[in-house]
Amino acid sequence: xxxxxxxPRYLVIxxxxxxxxxxxxxxxxxxxxxxxxxxxxxxxLIHYSYGVNSTxxxxxxxxxxxxxxxxxxxxxxxxxxxxxxxxxxxxxxxxWSGGKGAEAFFxxxxxxxxx
Amino acid sequence: xxxVTQPDIHITVSEGASLELRCNYSYGATPYLFWYVQxxxxxxxxxxxxxxxxxxxxxxxxFEAEFKRSQSSFNLRKxxxxxxxxxEYFCAVVLKGTDKLIFGTGTRLQVFP
Numbered sequence: 001x002x003x004x005x006x007x008p009r010y011l012v013i014x015x016x017x018x019x020x021x022x023x024x025x026x027x028x029x030x031x032x033x034x035x036x037x038x039x040x041x042x043x044x045l046i047h048y049s050y051g052v053n054s055t056x057x058x059x060x061x062x063x064x065x066x067x068x069x070x071x072x073x074x075x076x077x078x079x080x081x082x083x084x085x086x087x088x089x090x091x092x093x094x095x096w097s098g099g100k101g102a103e104a105f106f107x108x109x110x111x112x113x114x115x
Numbered sequence: 116x117x118x119v120t121q122p123d124i125h126i127t128v129s130e131g132a133s134l135e136l137r138c139n140y141s142y143g144a145t146p147y148l149f150w151y152v153q154x155x156x157x158x159x160x161x162x163x164x165x166x167x168x169x170x171x172x173x174x175x176x177x178f179e180a181e182f183k184r185s186q187s188s189f190n191l192r193k194x195x196x197x198x199x200x201x202x203e204y205f206c207a208v209v210l211k212g213t214d215k216l217i218f219g220t221g222t223r224l225q226v227f228p
C-alpha cells in the first residue's frame with residue numbers, strides 16, 4: 001500500500017487567500033510530482049522535484065510554487081487563490097530509477113475550489 | 116508533436132463483455148509505458164507497465180496490455196469486465212533518460228449490469 005498523503009482532501013476558499021497543499025511520503029522516494037487534474041480528467045504535470053532543494057516547473061504553466069526542504073515533504077503554495085485555480089491537485093512520488101522508469105505512487109488528491 | 120493519445124474519451128460496456136482501451140504514443144524512441152486506473156475520488160493506481168521484453172504484459176485485476184512497436188500502441192485489455200472496473204483509465208509514458216511521467220487524456224469506463 002502506498003504511503004503518500006495529501007491534506008486537505010477538500011478545500012473551499014475565497015479569492016485572494018494564500019493556501020498550501022500538503023504532500024508527504026514515507027517511502028524515502030527521491031522524486032516527487034504535482035499534477036493538476038482538470039474536471040475532464042486530463043492530468044498535467046505542474047511541478048516536480050528530483051530531491052532535496054531541487055524543484056522544476058512541469059509542462060503546464062502554473063502560478064503555484066513548491067519547495068523541497070525535506071525528502072518526505074513537497075508542499076504546493078498559491079499566494080493568491082483565484083477561481084481559475086479550481087481543480088484537483090494530485091501528488092505523486094517515485095523511487096530513483098536512473099532514468100529507467102518506475103512506478104509512481106499517488107496520493108488521494110486535494111480538490112480545491114476557489115469562490 | 117510528442118504526445119500520448121487515448122482516442123476514446125468514454126466507453127460503455129456490459130458486465131461480462133470484453134474490453135479494449137486504446138493508447139498510442141508519438142515519440143522518437145519507445146518510452147516506458149504504463150496504465151493507471153483512477154477510481155472515483157481516489158488517486159491513481161498502477162495496473163501494469165512495459166519496459167522491455169515480452170510484448171504482452173499482465174497486470175493486476177485481470178488486465179493485460181500488448182505493446183506493438185509498429186503501431187506505437189499499448190492497448191489495455193480485459194476478457195470479462197466486472198462492474199467494479201468502472202473507473203477512469205490513463206495511459207502514461209516515461210521518456211527514457213527522464214523521470215517525467217506524462218499522461219494521456221484518459222478514458223472513462225462505464226459498466227452496465
